[in-house]
Amino acid sequence: MRVLVVTSYNNGAVAPFIAEQVDALRRRGVICEYYLLTGTGWSGYLRNLPPLKAAIRQFRPDVIHAHYGLCGLLCTLQRQVPVVTTFHGSDINDRRVRPLSMLAYRRSAHSIFVSRALARRCHATERGSTVLPCGVDTELLAPMERGEARRRLSLRPEQPLVLFAGAYDDPVKNISLARAAMAYVPEARLIELRGYSREETAALFNAVDLLLMTSHSEGSPQVVKEALACNCPVVSVDVGDVREQIDGVDGCCVVQRDSRSIAQAIKKRIRHPLHRHGRSRLTERGLDNMNTAKKLQSIYSAVGEKAHHL
Template sequence: MVFARRQAKALAAMPNVTVATWFFAERSSLGGLLRSRRSLREAIARHRAGVLHVHYGTITALLSVLSSPVPVVVTYHGSDLNRTPGDGLLRDLAGRLFSQLAALGASGIICVSEGLRRRLWWRRGRVRVIPMGVDLEHCVPVPYLEARQRLAWPDKPWRILFNHRDSPVKRLDIARQVEACLRADGIDACLEVLRGDVSSERMPLVLSAADALLLCSDQEGSPTMVKEAMACGLPVVTNDVGDVRERLAGVAPGAIVERDPARMAEALKEVLLLGRRSNGRDRVVANMADARTLDQLTLELLRDRARPHA
């Protein structure tokens, strides 16, 4: 959860804010959950916390709500409320049920997209929709040719990024069909599949060297990769999933199209032949979707829900 760590670090740097991070070490057994519960309560007491901010729902959020002596704010990111077939039927159903139950006891609820807010069974009116912002100080574009040289990428083929991370909902199978359609049309392009092996420090370089980003997911929350691509001027071609329509409003070149391999290939072809970077970074600033602005909104909610110290 790189974005959660980034946000914790950013909040800790704000005036009059103290942040301590804690992770569930054991979640696979009843004994492990009980030990985690005790460890959580000890951490809250040790740091004299006024509020507990939990990223993701599932059993983590539910146990936090049931165990914490201080108010709990839960941020839902997508895989906690959306279906995750790759987890197996039982784990998928249990995770979504635990996420829904956690919302009943939370003092504050954040969803990173409007679509996720609508997936909640109850308390939708209490939800704040706050996407995870992109860190513009970190996501700084590198000149295209310089980035290609540093990665030792030749001028051709065109490189289309696809963020997979071994998740079936990302639909690598469809992305491969899109790649095949491009090649059948004589477009010298290849899919550059990211499997979580690119560090956050190196990601801006990769985004700057690529020619387009492709998404064709079954479902998303508020995909971080899209916002990072925007910050680096990388055109995005995607189906209408998560909050991409809102994020990509006014961004060009790029396209939101039907999830059909031939249609996606045609949209990518237009982007590649145009050979231009997008105005995404300007749109991030104009829409106040930068991390600093959105972190401040999160902090305001946390402060509002926090229990004052005696």
């Protein structure tokens, strides 16, 4: 099976969860190559169509796997190779790009939604679509002793640490609400999840007391699954599929979208830490990368076989 993976390269790197998914597919014997898109907006993406077609002729894939709606729509402008499009959240939640993402959904041979809520927003049917959250590299993201994790990152051993689930300057992540909550917890330090290597990120999940998510919108936030893989507690507003991800996990909770409620949850988890077993929840749901890759292989095979018989 030969798969051309199409995704944005505007930030100068492939998103880690996509790169790790591709690594897992390759380990399962799938031959994967990237086509990396540059350009902003639909007009910027359209300029990629001629070189994309050239890459298809050269690589001769059985299936194209596009990540995000705009990438998917661009890929469906060629009709030689069937397209599987994964919708990650921002492509559906953002009203500016939702119409184009809906068009990508209708034109794709198969659509993958990372949460049930996203599938519902697209009025997706079971035929031709699958709900499949992105998996986690559970070999890289694994529990370690907190003291060792803090030593690796040169963090103070006794200070309460709260990891913010994203970059401060990302408006979707809602840093203002997080800061308002942290004002009630002056003894704790808020850390921005930005600028760390993947190995440092794994250590960071183990070093902090909890992960804090205050986003306005999400799909199936990868950062929550990564925290669970490291047995890191999660305090989150009700967004994306977080409630489903952390349901029944000690030390994790969904709170109201107000600063006092969030602060109370943070204080409780700092002062009364519970046994951590988020990783077992992740395993129960089959959200490791190798299991996700196995499911993707099945989708690719079905799509490729159907296209072959047309």
